[in-house]
Amino acid sequence: MAQKLRPAHPLETRVLLQGFDEPSSWTIDVYEKKLGGYAGARKAVAMAPDAIITEVKNSGLRGLGGAGFPAGMKWSFIPKNSGKPVYLVCNADEGEPGTFKDRQIMEHMPHRLVDGMISAASAIGSETGYIYVRCELRLAIERLEKAIEEAYAKGYLGKNIFGSGRNFDLTVHPGAGSYICGEETALIESLEGDRGQPRLKPPFPAVSGAFGCPTVVNNVATLANVPGILLNGAEWFLKLGQNTPRSAGTFVYSVSGDVKNPGFYELPLGTNLNVLLNEVCGGPLPGRKFKACYPGGSSSPLLTADEFDVKMDFDSLAAKGTMLGSGAVIVLDDRRSIPEVCMRTARFYAHESCGQCVPCREGTKWTYLMIKRLVKGEGTQADIDKALQACANMAGKTICVLSDACAMPVTSMIKKFRAEFEALARPASEVTPAVPKVSGQLAELMAAVRERQTR
């Protein structure tokens, strides 16, 4: 369950992962006494809410779950004095294939998340928080529950926390195996005990979220960054990254696939992808060459090996037509067939589509089936273009972005490696048309329709 503990790479700056290799780093004793933990929360409960929001806004902290929305701004959308309770929900439903950064924080530094949630709750005036965790992350759940129990025992959670007069209750809520619940409104539906189907926006959660009340949903790493910002100041956080509000702080990159040293590495946001893969991760496997990678989880458009000279931050990757997403780099080497990779990517989204929007429910499925036909040697040139068409017809046409998450990587693979797809295509005359086998009345009806069409 636990990942191998290893010392930091010389290029790493451990802020979120500071103290990660301390024995029993997940206990309150180590976090508080050895690592100076809960000083952020102590400071936050004594601060004016607006002062916390201003500090976080100035730091340039962005949502680290994938969207990169400025955290301080998200908090500022919570209406003041609405008369309703405000909920703080931590999105720990880490499900983007290739991503495992939040898991590390929760398993090894659960108190840093609790610390951050107390600070964020003070900023938005919330007295109730939930941590929505993937149920598969059993160790993370156990350690979070234990951490919360320890924090209650010390008076850091519950009534009158740190003697400040503020209250904050925190509960771990398990998910049940659904990728779409990482989308914040689907997560809220799931938290409320429903199917995890995204909601139409507006209203945004800041106005009407969990249980119909103002709600902030933040990723694990986003929240865990807050204590450090409050203690060391916005300036410090900006300088950890590239000293601009658009690229501040560190980022825990998750690297997996065909690379010598896969793992999670905390580096300044905006580290060059070549440096990450060749210096930090040790380059390709022996005797292999890099072919391509997903720079930000399996939803991100592929970068080919000659495009690896790019800064791994939100804006630089967007300029290259892809995205940082959750910072999960999945590396493919020269052994890999892109159509096979494409088929498996599409299959994932077809499996995870929640089914409420037709373009996504049908689009992801048919994209998968058409690519599969090609991979099995039963497809034609026309299937390649139809798959592209299906992608164009679902992206941006649904309630949430799951359809885009399927369309973006698939489209990039076909565009950048079209020759590989074409090599699999067979002439239409050699391929049995994909007409379903029917008999009886339906067959007669279809024959009649065909006849009318040819007339």
Add this chain to the structure above:
Amino acid sequence: MAYEFSPETEKKFQWLLTRYPKKDAVLIPILHKVQSEIGWLSPESMEYVAGRLGLSPARVREVASFYTFFRLDRKGKYVLQVCQTMSCYLRGSDEIVAKLQQLLGIQAGETSADGLFSIEKVECLASCSTAPVMQVNDWDFHEELDLERVEKIVALLKQGRGGHACYEKRVADGGVA
């Protein structure tokens, strides 16, 4: 078979009711507890949960059937879930599944005749840097698998060994098995 909460589950249920402003929110956490208690969600258990929460049985089934983690059919004593998503595929998850199928004489999605094993292909288990990975039931996690280890794990499970004890030890050691 009639179902009702065990005293432990009842205690958890009562505690959960105090944690949310609406009792509907208790549904998913309590279904987890029921499944860990009886191994799956029988129709009777879902009906019972519906009654306790004042929901219709259809609502409970609608929710339970949406999430892949909930088992609406009885499975083997040991459910072997092999991740088949990208990073695990790149590191050989297809071979792991093939090996399990050969060792147990069943296909993925099936349960062995003795009721001991089920093989399932699942999507991302969030341990991509230690791929390929396999989860046994909801408590034992095996990383950086190779075919030899798969054989050992199956042999241990057949002897009724392995499982939770291994997991505890690995966690105590702070690393991979």
